Amino acid sequence: MTGERDQDPTTPFYAHPTGGWGSLKSVLAQATKGRIQLGVLETLRRQNKPGGHMCTSCAWAKPPSPHLAEFCENGAKATLWDLTRDRCKPDFFARHSVTELRNWPDHDLEAAGRLTHPLRYDAASDHYVETTWPEAFAAIGASLKAMDPKTTVFYASGRASLEASYLYALFARLYGHNNLPDSSNMCHETTSVALKRTIGAPVGTCVLDDFETCDLMLFFGQNTGSNSPRFLHPIQQAVKRGCRIVTFNPIRERGLVEFMNPQSPSEMLTGRGTPISDIYLQLRPGGDIAAIAGICKHLFDLDAVDRDFIALHCHDFDAFETWTRALSWEDIEAASGLPRADLVEVADLYARSERCIGVYGMGLTQHVHGGDSVGMLVNLLLMGGNIGRPGTGICPVRGHSNVQGQRTVGISEKPELVPLDTLAQMFDFDPPRDTGMTTVEVVQGVIDGTVKGFVSLGGNFARAIPDLARAEPFWAGLDLNVQVATKLNRSHLLVGKGAWLLPCLVRAERDMQKTGPQAVSMEDSLSHIHGSVGRRPPASRHLLSEPAIIAGIAKATLPPNRHVRWNDWIADYGRIRDLIEETYPDQFDHFNDRLFKAGGFYRGNAARRRDWQTESGRAEFTLPPSLSALGAEPGEGVYTLVTLRSNDQFNTTIYDYHDRLRGLEGDRMIVLISRADMVGAGLSEGQRVTLVSAVEDGIPRRVEGFTVVPYDLPSGCVGAYYPEANPLVPLDHHDLASKTPAYKGAPVRIKA
CATH class of the missing domain: 2.40.40.20 (Barwin-like endoglucanases)
Known part of the structure; x- marks a missing residue:
């Protein structure tokens, strides 16, 4: 069992289990610091449960039988951060110019509190000033009507609901573009492309039940303890019943070393956590391709291959076998940074395991050859027939709470992924068919001046992008910068020639419309759809919901269309869900009826059924161009x-x-x-x-x-x-x- 003896004791590390008292103390410290509203404990009690609100932090699944507290340290912090009593009112902006605020740290900007009023940027005074919603919508609509739609971008953060995302994507296409990047472009777009190419489904194939029967889990580049702590519950239960865990990560992340369940009185009283990883291998960054190739190479030596499954379901296996057998162990060890003996040990464990799940995060996807890394993990799983059986599958762990769902309902720059013919018939218009901009292309467009308008549905795009210091001066050249937000961040301060800051509700807050309180929905990492109802009083009476803000801008921008009924949709979000069901009937059948199903309802996955919707009609083995995902080996001193x-x-x-x-x-x-x-x-x-x-x-x-x-x-x-x-x-x-x-x-x- 990998333990503390493998940790370099001369460097900093955390000597305690993930979770436990450390987690509770951290949440308490945030609650004490954050001037939290009364009633927040009741909000947390309902979090991630039917009839409650879905967490705005990670996208991990919600079980049908929730724990007493179905939230983790990070989820609690996200809710506490949202429900602060601090307010960032117009008088704050009267005291601080935009130029001054650009020198504030990220933490201090958001710590100023919840935004309370719609604001416009006044260039003469270099301050944001209070405005009204009608003025904001009219001015933004006038600016958008004056622009070429192809020069505008509608970015979406992963927190927006399915209802808001559907309306946002529809608005973009009615307006005339597919420039719909979202935060997936910066994290798991690699997954969407690689899995679509190899197994015909752009998302993972696992459901929660698979973690109850698997024998082996292989983790690649995923920091469970910080990024998806609720995942540690099924992992811990799997370990206790005998499942083996192997982790590949350059950094020794504590969550996959040891976990103490804060909801277990015996663990909390004894101070004893559960060791998680049987083997923890600190490979070189980008060394995952080589590490997996080494495992596959030894599996061929053992002839531990499910050849019946491969003959029936797979394509290009012979080429993969020839390529793998020809690899030298010297090259594998050099590229992975791991000794042959370690990879042989993992291969032996894989060969003895009946059911294996491959789990990964951005440590696998955010590389020059990230897609090839994902493809190699698919290769390994296919070798054992470990996709499309209970207790098996590939499991990318997503970050934002609805980043996967946004893609599902139309937030995509790729027109081929959206049922445009269906939308054309439903709303009597001709949707644009050209490919829109990715995040990288948007940033390049800001730099070279081809992007003129930017609308952001949440997020902090200008701070999250690569090359941000190079790009930052060019934001001033935008004709329009519209930011829908809950708190102040750096992106709001790169104002351009016309800038608007539009405050919205958080998910835990009550959303009242003409027909009464509204529910929204989101999709988790395992393709389950969950309803969410906020019950907290809004931070300000001037806040609008994200769907209402989208509709307000759209009505001020677009010509009338009798098939496009923004007022009706905002009055009752159930009508938006009816539109989603009509657009995607195979995945959202009886959407409103199933909205609050315990554990969410599964929208399905063809690859899980071994229906391979690829060009060949089979699961694809692929060959990486290099054993390293880095693209080029670092030179001396690099x-x-x-x-x-x-x-x-x-x-x-x-x-x-x-x-x-x-x-x-x-x-x-x-x-x-x-x-x-x-x-x-x-x-x-x-x-x-x-x-x-x-x-x-x-x-x-x-x-x-x-x-x-x-x-x-x-x-x-x-x-x-x-x-x-x-x-x-x-x-x-x-x-x-x-x-x-x-x-x-x-x-x-x-x-x-």
């Missing part, structure tokens, strides 16, 4: 940068300056490096350094002010926090197939 989220962070939202689960505290401007590499580079602990991009494209990229911290990492890589390190990731450094930025594998140099 390190591979892995960007990280802290334990007190959700994407660009910084709750506090703690990273408890890594044993780090107080400062986000740190660079983590192995002690051996630190000594070899002539660096000293605590030294201030600058990180410089090693990509030679004529564009200088550097971030100053990092402090050197020795850490347990493989040789040749460094870690730094996202989004502070984003300026070091070039815009063109992305997955080749999906254009997902390569945040987990950017080449950098360290300058004293």
